[in-house]
Amino acid sequence: MSVRKTWTVLHRCGHEVPHDLSNRPADRRASFARWLEERDCSACWKAARDEDGAGKAEWLAAKRAEEQQAAAEWAEQFDMPPLEGPEKALAWAERSRHQLVTAAYSALVTEGSWDEGDWAALEDTIRTLTRAGWWLDQRAAEGTDLPELLDAATSDDVGTENPFR
Numbered sequence: 300m301s302v303r304k305t306w307t308v309l310h311r312c313g314h315e316v317p318h319d320l321s322n323r324p325a326d327r328r329a330s331f332a333r334w335l336e337e338r339d340c341s342a343c344w345k346a347a348r349d350e351d352g353a354g355k356a357e358w359l360a361a362k363r364a365e366e367q368q369a370a371a372e373w374a375e376q377f378d379m380p381p382l383e384g385p386e387k388a389l390a391w392a393e394r395s396r397h398q399l400v401t402a403a404y405s406a407l408v409t410e411g412s413w414d415e416g417d418w419a420a421l422e423d424t425i426r427t428l429t430r431a432g433w434w435l436d437q438r439a440a441e442g443t444d445l446p447e448l449l450d451a452a453t454s455d456d457v458g459t460e461n462p463f464r
Contacts (some may be wrong), residue, residue, distance in 0.1 A: 306332040312343040363394075370397035377422070383458060384431030392431035395438040400425055402442030411443075424449045429458030 304321040306328065318335060320328040339347065370393045373379070382392050403421075407413040428434070428449070433456040437448055 303328065306335075308332050308335045310335065310340040310343070311337055312339040314340040314343065316340050363390075366394050366397075370394045373397050373401070378426070380426055380429050380458060382431040382434065383429050388431045388435060392434040396425075396434040399434070399437055399440060399442065399445060403445035404442070406442040407445075421446060421449070427457045428452055430456045 302325050305317055305319050307315060307317045309315050318332065320331060323331055338344070367390055374381075374393065374397070379396070382389055382396070384392060404418065407421075408415070408418050425445075433452060437445075440448055
């Protein structure tokens with residue numbers, strides 16, 4: 300008697316599909332076939348995944364647009380200079396700057412021991428850093444680390460625009 304290698308599985312979606320299970324140990328093929336019965340067939344699974352992918356892409360685009368709008372409004376409100384760098388990196392860097400600086404304000408002033416005078420001095424330093432790449436490099440930093448990060452910035456990260464607008 301030969302060992303069964305091909306199983307015809309009736310999937311949850313209603314499709315009946317033959318599966319070659321020869322790559323599985325013989326004693327586990329039947330249980331794997333039962334497990335497959337509880338799942339959609341490959342074609343239905345891929346169609347559902349692709350459908351979710353389109354929804355995810357739309358959601359992500361809307362979220363990025365919302366974040367970009369918030370970053371632009373924040374930059375205008377607090378008189379932040381435009382960033383310098385490659386065009387494709389600017390939007391991401393603006394969002395990163397906004398997220399890091401607002402996290403720093405929350406951690407240092409709102410929840411921490413800094414007063415508005417301390418923050419104003421730090422904010423003046425923040426305005427001098429206009430290289431988009433610097434903000435992208437710091438995107439995973441904690442807000443409490445911002446003062447140290449600003450101290451470590453080099454002259455390459457500082458913009459050439461007149462700081463005394």
